[in-house]
Amino acid sequence: MFANDRLWDEAVVIEGDRQVIRVQSTRDALLCLKNHWPIQDGPAGQTAKSVCEQGLTSDDDPAFARRAFIEAAKEAGFRVNSWTAA
Numbered sequence: 212m213f214a215n216d217r218l219w220d221e222a223v224v225i226e227g228d229r230q231v232i233r234v235q236s237t238r239d240a241l242l243c244l245k246n247h248w249p250i251q252d253g254p255a256g257q258t259a260k261s262v263c264e265q266g267l268t269s270d271d272d273p274a275f276a277r278r279a280f281i282e283a284a285k286e287a288g289f290r291v292n293s294w295t296a297a
Contacts, residue, residue, distance in 0.1 A: 217266055217273040223281060225289040237266040237273055240280040250287050259283035 215238070222235035225243075232247060234240050241263035248256060259279040266276040284291050 215267050217276065219273050219277045221277075221294060223277065223284070224292040225284045226292065227289050234280065237263050237276040240276055241267065244280070244283065248283075248287060253283065253286045255279070255286035256283040 217237040219235055219237070222233050224231060224233050226232075227249070230247070232243055234243055241260065244256060244260050244263065250256060259276070259282065262271075262279040263276045265271060266273060281291055281293070
């Protein structure tokens, strides 16, 4: 599944207390959600994982995964930095 990727039009930078992560694609987002997420059972996080997994295996617009990832980041308490809105 991770052999394919969907680049986003604009990267998202999330900041936690001890980390800053730059996410620029659907694959990056999914790996971040699986490996660096402070809460595993939040509804926005679960939705983002599902949207990212689907986005890697379909022709869905990558913007869907980007928006879902931003919502999950907010739910998890990250500061979200982006030049445009979700």
